[in-house]
Amino acid sequence: MDLSGLAPPGTVLIRAVDEGQQVALDPAEMKMVESAGEKRRRDFALGRACAHAALAALDFPGSPVGRAQNGAPLWPQGAVGSITHTRGFAAALVGHAAEFRGLGIDAECCEAMQDALAPRLFVPSELAALSVLDASGRREMATLLFSAKEAYYKLFSPLTGQRLDFRELEIVPGAGGFTARRLGAKDEWATPVAGRFVVTDGLVVTAIGLGTS
16 A cells, blocks of 8 residues: 655654554553453554654654543654554554644545435535546545545644534545635634545545644
C-alpha cells in the first residue's frame, strides 16, 4: 500500500497492516482498553504502535500516548498528531507543534459506505456530485467525502473543543487532494483547508494539516 505523498511536508506518517504480528502496549495505554473486546484492543495497539514509531522518527522521547475524554490521542509536549484504524489497517500522522497547529488522518473501507447514510452526512453540493455517478463510483466518492470529514474533524475538534455536524462541512475533491471548509463560519474556519487522499485496495485514506503560519 503506497501512501507516499499523503503526509503534509514536515510530518511523519507510519502505517501498519495487521498480519498477526506481536504489538506491545505500554501499561498505561493497556489500561485505557482493558475492558474492551479483543478486536478493539488489537486495533488500538496497532494505532499506538504507529504513533510511537512516528514520534521516534521525529526524535520525541518514548512515552505513553494518552487519551482525552472524547477519545482523541494526547500527544507529548511539542507534538501534534492523529491516529486511525479500520479493519486490520492502522496509521498515525505526527508533526512538531512548532510547525503545525493540528493534523488529521482517517481511513475508511469503501464497502462499508451505504447510500442511505448520505443525507445525514453530506451537503447539497456533495449530494449532487454523488448523484451523477454509478453505484461503484458513488460508493468510492462517498467514502472519500466521509473520510475527509473525519480527518478534518480530528484536526478541528482538539483546537476548538467543539463538535461538528458533518452537514456543516463541505468537501471539494480534486486530483489526489481536497479542500474542506466549514459552511457558515465567520471565523478562520471559513477558509478552506487543503488535504490529500489515496484510494487503494478498497480503502480510502485521507490526511489534512493546519500549519502555524
